[in-house]
Amino acid sequence: MDMPQPNPDVLARKANVLARLRQVLPEDAIIADPAETRAYECDALTAYKCAPMIAVLPSSTQEVSDILRICHDEGVPVVPRGAGTSLAGGALPTADCVILGVARMNEVLEVDYDNRFIRVQTGRTNLSVTGAVEEQDFFYAPDPSSQLACAIAGNIAMNSGGAHCLKYGVTTNNLLGVTMVLMDGRVVEIGGAHLDSGGLDLLGVICGSEGQLGVVTEATLRILRKPEGARPVLMGFDDNAVAGECVSDIIKSGILPVAIEFMDRLCIEACENFAHAGYPNCEALLIVEVEGSDAEIDSQLAKIVEIAKRHNPVELRESQSAEESARIWLGRKSAFGAMGQINDYMCLDGTIPVSALPDVLRRIGELSDKYGLPVGNVFHAGDGNMHPLILFDANKPGDLEKCEAFGAEILKLCVDAGGCLTGEHGVGIEKRDLMHHQYAPQDLEAQMAVKDVFDPKWLLNPAKVFPLDASAPRRVVPMAAE
Amino acid sequence: MRPESESELAEIVAGLNEPVRVVGGGTRGVTGPDRMLSTEGLRGITLYEPGALTLVAQAGTPLAEIEAALDAEGQQLAFEPMDHRALLGSSGAPTIGGVVAANVSGPRRIQAGACRDFLLGVRFVDGQGQIVKNGGRVMKNVTGYDLVKLMAGSWGTLGVLTEVSLKVLPKPEASATLAIPAKDAATAVRILSEALKSPFEVTGAAYDPQQQRALIRIEGFAESVSYRTGRLQELLGQFGAVDPVEPSDALWQTIRDAVDFADTPGDVWRISVKPGDAPEIAARAEADRTLFDWGGGLIWALVPAGTDLRGRIGAFSGHATLVRAGADTLARLGRFQPEPQGIAALTQGIRQKFDPRGMFNAGLMG
Numbered sequence: 001m002d003m004p005q006p007n008p009d010v011l012a013r014k015a016n017v018l019a020r021l022r023q024v025l026p027e028d029a030i031i032a033d034p035a036e037t038r039a040y041e042c043d044a045l046t047a048y049k050c051a052p053m054i055a056v057l058p059s060s061t062q063e064v065s066d067i068l069r070i071c072h073d074e075g076v077p078v079v080p081r082g083a084g085t086s087l088a089g090g091a092l093p094t095a096d097c098v099i100l101g102v103a104r105m106n107e108v109l110e111v112d113y114d115n116r117f118i119r120v121q122t123g124r125t126n127l128s129v130t131g132a133v134e135e136q137d138f139f140y141a142p143d144p145s146s147q148l149a150c151a152i153a154g155n156i157a158m159n160s161g162g163a164h165c166l167k168y169g170v171t172t173n174n175l176l177g178v179t180m181v182l183m184d185g186r187v188v189e190i191g192g193a194h195l196d197s198g199g200l201d202l203l204g205v206i207c208g209s210e211g212q213l214g215v216v217t218e219a220t221l222r223i224l225r226k227p228e229g230a231r232p233v234l235m236g237f238d239d240n241a242v243a244g245e246c247v248s249d250i251i252k253s254g255i256l257p258v259a260i261e262f263m264d265r266l267c268i269e270a271c272e273n274f275a276h277a278g279y280p281n282c283e284a285l286l287i288v289e290v291e292g293s294d295a296e297i298d299s300q301l302a303k304i305v306e307i308a309k310r311h312n313p314v315e316l317r318e319s320q321s322a323e324e325s326a327r328i329w330l331g332r333k334s335a336f337g338a339m340g341q342i343n344d345y346m347c348l349d350g351t352i353p354v355s356a357l358p359d360v361l362r363r364i365g366e367l368s369d370k371y372g373l374p375v376g377n378v379f380h381a382g383d384g385n386m387h388p389l390i391l392f393d394a395n396k397p398g399d400l401e402k403c404e405a406f407g408a409e410i411l412k413l414c415v416d417a418g419g420c421l422t423g424e425h426g427v428g429i430e431k432r433d434l435m436h437h438q439y440a441p442q443d444l445e446a447q448m449a450v451k452d453v454f455d456p457k458w459l460l461n462p463a464k465v466f467p468l469d470a471s472a473p474r475r476v477v478p479m480a481a482e
Numbered sequence: 483m484r485p486e487s488e489s490e491l492a493e494i495v496a497g498l499n500e501p502v503r504v505v506g507g508g509t510r511g512v513t514g515p516d517r518m519l520s521t522e523g524l525r526g527i528t529l530y531e532p533g534a535l536t537l538v539a540q541a542g543t544p545l546a547e548i549e550a551a552l553d554a555e556g557q558q559l560a561f562e563p564m565d566h567r568a569l570l571g572s573s574g575a576p577t578i579g580g581v582v583a584a585n586v587s588g589p590r591r592i593q594a595g596a597c598r599d600f601l602l603g604v605r606f607v608d609g610q611g612q613i614v615k616n617g618g619r620v621m622k623n624v625t626g627y628d629l630v631k632l633m634a635g636s637w638g639t640l641g642v643l644t645e646v647s648l649k650v651l652p653k654p655e656a657s658a659t660l661a662i663p664a665k666d667a668a669t670a671v672r673i674l675s676e677a678l679k680s681p682f683e684v685t686g687a688a689y690d691p692q693q694q695r696a697l698i699r700i701e702g703f704a705e706s707v708s709y710r711t712g713r714l715q716e717l718l719g720q721f722g723a724v725d726p727v728e729p730s731d732a733l734w735q736t737i738r739d740a741v742d743f744a745d746t747p748g749d750v751w752r753i754s755v756k757p758g759d760a761p762e763i764a765a766r767a768e769a770d771r772t773l774f775d776w777g778g779g780l781i782w783a784l785v786p787a788g789t790d791l792r793g794r795i796g797a798f799s800g801h802a803t804l805v806r807a808g809a810d811t812l813a814r815l816g817r818f819q820p821e822p823q824g825i826a827a828l829t830q831g832i833r834q835k836f837d838p839r840g841m842f843n844a845g846l847m848g
Contacts, residue, residue, distance in 0.1 A: 188824040199821050199848065351620040351623055383620070384620045419620050422625050450627055
């Protein structure tokens, strides 16, 4: 994995940059000691590490604006950071950068049930947004697996999803407005408690821009009333293709489950050994969850069971109680932990058209044999978002590189099947150089043109998202004297 | 000009030496240069997978053709795109490209989302004649920047759409509507808000001041609709008699299309606000007639021709779009709400990048 060489000119001016930052920030908001900046050397993609030049922890939009204005003046790259849970290296620093962490900005600013929104500072964690509205039985819908730790800032940057997207959408579908600081320190308000944009949909392009267009400090989020209840049904099949057909038939029937999760044999066995959820011994397992009143759930599950029966399931277990539901979900929710017990793993995030599922799984199996690395598949089947988990040994020389090559082939396979490189984790550094496989030069050029408008000097998180060769002409950091 | 293929369109655009008006079916009242660039020659559904809830179509495909294909599989465009023909007195066949370019969404927008929320991918020709693609045909996709959202609602000012990919949803088996008397907008918004705060998945929430009634729509499987209708009747009983209205579908179509404003004298505006602000904003508008949708978040307002409605309302959080007016009023007031300086600089910068020669619908969006 290549990263640009640190700019010696920027490194040489560290003391000067620090002195200017000290004029606008309290001392405890600045971390410059190399022993302490190491705390920010990586995010959840731990294979890559690099301590930043300086880390700053602002407490207000004004402080963020001051920091960015100074870094803009000085030509210092800035890498924004939410909670550092990115699986794609979105918050990976470079040695010449300032890491801007929003973790101290975690206040709830406004809760409005009548108008169904909450306004928060973006350092607040995803789960604590729901926590702030639970007393009135409301919730914030996007639920990435890291929701206990991940920050709204990162959710917006990566347009995070979760298991319940089929019904509730991803971050962009639940984001109403932002306060954002541009790289030159200007503060803009986009959207608000009303719906849709009166002009170009800037909010839509900011969401998912991986911290490259600005630093979002406040967000207005849509909140929803919790359904009366939810219950899953578990089904096991002897064939991946049959499980795929069953998913398609459920969707065609007119039922819109909140979640349809898929696991293959390797994952089922790993989860079963780890969590003892009572999963059947089979090739493919589906967990389908529906919502509503008890009677509504019963009738939807009955329809789903009837469809499943047409596909000769080896197991069919309809949850009748909260305890049974928890047991059915237990294995799925511990999938990543279970795989981690077996070995180191790399989690991929490609999306494919649901109809391509059997073919893509078969070819992943062939690639697994070719590389000699086992792979388990967890899959948001309703929306085609795959999470193949490749097992490897980080201590074995060459295994990581082999695993990365295998992962790249899987992601290309997803693109070739009509899908994409990343469904919810983002490009970061991890999939940056694969972007050429999905996009033609003019497609990338159109995206980079948007960054040119928001951040003409390409100082915000500059070495991410776009292949380094494509962004190189734009990443020439101007001299401070400019 | 009416190209028959994306490559022909790209060639035409590359060779343009004067601005054009980009049109699909020409039903949505876009004004501009007399020289037109039509997408109607780009026609046909390229892919439809009901089991994956995905449809891909050429931009010039008539909406009616898409709706018929979806209907045959019991599916629909859940964002309920408005038909502008009655309101504007326009003719022609709305195209899917026009729906996307205008990001038109109907009553179900409050629950299901807007057109932009269902748009999975686009292909378009930019102002230099380059063919660009973004997004794809899968529901979860964060690969690179989301230009898909940027293109939705850009009214052809950034590029000419050639193909769009959409998420579709099952058509509900049943639909029911409840009417509750409401003497004024404030009462109505309270009623609608109460319904929208409930767990009973309301898919329409409107207020018709002429008939002084708040309207609530419930959709889904028949038994579920009947259950939720009953629960909402209990919940809303505190506001007065809660009565079913028949037929439900036809009623919401007239709300979607603002049909009550057709053939009325004057200008028609569409105001997007925080629902709770709606009564005050509507009062400030001093409109001859109003209609509230989206739980109050969308106000349709009829005012005398040439009225500066934005001037009447003053500063507010939201935006007012001039939907129907004479050419001189449109030129004087602008169709879209003027943006604060910081935002305007960004949108102009983006427009400059995508259409540097200003060939597409120049001046339409400021």
